[in-house]
Amino acid sequence: MNRNQFGRTYLIFSSEYVFRRIFIFVQHFDSPSDDLMESYGGAGCVGCYREHCRQRTHSVPIAATAPDRRTPSQMNRGQTAPRKFDFARRSCRLFIAGSFVIGLILVPCAMSAPTKSSKSSSPTPPHPIIASGTPFWHNPCGMLLSYDGSGGGAMISSAVGHDIMMMESETDSTTRREEDIIHGIVVAAGQALTHAEQFTGAFVVETFHVDVKKNHEHWKGITLDWLEMSKYMPKALDVPLSKSYLATLTFRDVLHAVYVGMQNVAVGLEQVAWDQDREMLPYAKYFNETTLKLKTILCEVSMAIYDINETPEPHVERDIMPIESRISRDNQSLRDWLILREYMTSLQYVIEAFGYLKSKR
Secondary structure (H helix, E strand, C coil): CHHHHHHHHHHHHHHHHHHHHHHHHHHHHHHCCCCHHHHHCCCCCCCCCCHHHHHHHHCCCCEEEHCCCHHHHHCCCCCCCHHHHHHHHHHHHHHHHHHHHHHHHHHHHHCCCCCCCCCCCCCCCCCCCCCCCCCCCCCCCCCCCEECCCCCCEEECCCCEEEECCCCHHHHHHHHHHHHHHHHHHHHEEEEHHHHHHHHHHHHHHHHHHHHHHHHHHCCCCCCCCHHHHHHHCCCCCCCCCCCHCCCCCHHHHHHHHHHHHHHHHHHHHHHHHHHHHHHHHHHHHHHHHHHHHHHHHHHHHHHHHHHHCCCCCCHHHHHCCCHHHHCCHHHHHHHHHHHHHHHHHHHHHHHHHHHHHHHC
């Protein structure tokens, strides 16, 4: 109950209480009190047999207190002495009582909270459903990378506009060997996977009331087609890649596939973290941290693509994720789990695929 509602409630009850008292007060004037008896000259009420009238009538004779000034017509009608003086006294008292009632009514109204004007009560703008601005996977390293395609190496454009030649020629690419590239990617993916596993169990138990294994078994047949995991990183959670599949992998092919597949996952993961923040859900902190981990991996992969003098594919845009999947609240928890599952699956893919390639060097 706000202050205005409290003031109105207080006004109703206080008014009821005051008017009840005034009703009794007026009734008091209708009965002959001692003051009224004095105004009548102590004569008592005509035809009244109440206690105070009998006492006054029997103890003090009318003739002894005051002369009878009634006219003959008044005596014939059985009326008492004139009431002009009594009426003035009663009117004065009623005026005082009415002023008291008005004061009691106005005090709660004056004490109630003032109504806010429309200018001061501007509503808080709603949090947008979809994130805006440049997606974090478009520039994961925090700098602009460019490659002219001439075999002269990759160019790094910093925020202040200085161009630094990262590699002068293809022969100089030995300064960062493929083994070093793979090592950086695998380490970043391993750290991200460890972080995800630390909160996934609690998230699944709290959301679905089962452990991760049972939850995965129940929903493993459900996939998000727009992620295109089977195209870029064909793998199931906790299921090792087959040796026959690993034998077909090349370093360049894996780099490009992981670069696009991870961006697809980033689109979904951004929405999950955004919804967690917008709805103030308990795992917002952890999902925001996953976006930072994924950003680190994408930076390593994009730098690796430039290191080998390759041109990366165009950036993935947010519109690959259907709007229904963003705004629907019917299966939001299931959507969040599927995206988190594919995120961990992609990390496992990166570790296994690059680990195999490193072992063949």
